Amino acid sequence: xxxxxxTPRHLVMGMTNKKSLKCEQHLGHNAMYWYKQSAKKPLELMxxxxxxxxxxxxxxxxxxxxxxxxxxxxxxxxxxxxPEDSALYLCASSRASGxxxxxxxxxxxxxxxxxx
Amino acid sequence: xxxxxxxxxxxIVQEGKNLTINCxxxxxxxxxxxxxxxxxxxxxxxxxxQKGGEEKSHEKITAKLDEKKQxxxxxxxxxxxxxxxxxxxxxxxxNxxxxxxxxxxxxxxxxx
Numbered sequence: 275x276x277x278x279x280x281t282p283r284h285l286v287m288g289m290t291n292k293k294s295l296k297c298e299q300h301l302g303h304n305a306m307y308w309y310k311q312s313a314k315k316p317l318e319l320m321x322x323x324x325x326x327x328x329x330x331x332x333x334x335x336x337x338x339x340x341x342x343x344x345x346x347x348x349x350x351x352x353x354x355x356x357p358e359d360s361a362l363y364l365c366a367s368s369r370a371s372g373x374x375x376x377x378x379x380x381x382x383x384x385x386x387x388x389x390x
Numbered sequence: 391x392x393x394x395x396x397x398x399x400x401x402i403v404q405e406g407k408n409l410t411i412n413c414x415x416x417x418x419x420x421x422x423x424x425x426x427x428x429x430x431x432x433x434x435x436x437x438x439x440q441k442g443g444e445e446k447s448h449e450k451i452t453a454k455l456d457e458k459k460q461x462x463x464x465x466x467x468x469x470x471x472x473x474x475x476x477x478x479x480x481x482x483x484x485n486x487x488x489x490x491x492x493x494x495x496x497x498x499x500x501x502x
Contacts (some may be wrong), residue, residue: 276432308491316394317478317492332476364432378423379490381432 278331280365280382288390289355295385297348297365304347307379308340311362323348324370353354355389362386394481394493402499403421408467411496413479415460420487422462423454423480434476462500466498474500 278299287293299306308320320334323342337359348365359375366379395414403409413422421440424444425433437446442457466473474497 276434278432280432287395318492319490361428366433368439378433378435378438380435381425383432384430 276380276382278365278367278380278382280363280385282385283349283383284388286390287352288356289357292351292353294304295350295365295374295387296351297350297367297382299346299348299365299380301367301380301384303367303369303380304345305368305377306345307341307368308348308350309364309366311384312360313365313390319362321350333369334353352387355387357389360387360389393491394479396477396479396496398491398496399494400497400499402501403469405470405500405502406468408465409469409498410466411464411477411498413462413464413493415481417455417460417481419455419460419462419481421482422455423482424451424462424464424490425478425480427476427478429476436477467497469500471500471502474498 281296285334305324310318310320321340322329326342326345337354341349362384364384365382368379369377393416397412401409423438424436426436427433437448437453439455440462441444445454452465455462462479464477476497479493480490484485
């Protein structure tokens with residue numbers, strides 16, 4: 275147990291569906307992250323929220339929409355996804371970084387997403 | 391090309407053997423993390439290295455940071471089946487901006 279939970283653990287959705295992934299951290303952190311992990315590709319950072327404000331958006335398609343209502347919760351809203359979006363989506367949290375420094379991130383178990 | 395390279399890509403060792411995994415950066419390293427991932431699961435933080443020449447150990451795992459070579463190595467002594475998994479290095483810092491970048495991972499199998 276890392277103190278970061280993700281639901282659901284597995285999700286199968288059609289290309290026209292709308293679904294949301296949820297992440298919750300119990301570590302008192304104030305930065306949260308979404309990553310995508312595809313087969314044979316390095317882990318890709320998608321979004322970063324620090325103190326509930328989005329600070330990074332790495333050219334992610336608009337069919338992925340993050341939401342951070344408070345420092346403990348992070349959502350990833352999905353709509354009209356493509357089969358190539360099938361991947362493991364990982365959430366992480368850390369203390370908020372400042373300047374060029376950073377703190378270790380603690381990861382959830384991931385949501386395995388399959389788009390049919 | 392990838393900013394963080396790891397070698398080898400995969401490794402199969404007999405239980406009890408020692409092994410080393412390397413992580414090389416194309417940019418100046420400010421800080422480096424090592425994580426372990428079991429297939430299809432989240433990453434488990436192992437250790438963080440911030441200073442050139444720094445060396446840290448956790449149980450039978452030791453990691454070193456060579457800032458001049460922009461490289462880190464992870465060494466496992468007397469490997470056990472519980473060490474099996476994917477080891478990833480991650481880096482942040484001045485040359486990586488605010489991004490946290492990961493290497494592609496090294497898949498380790500330990501045969502009993």
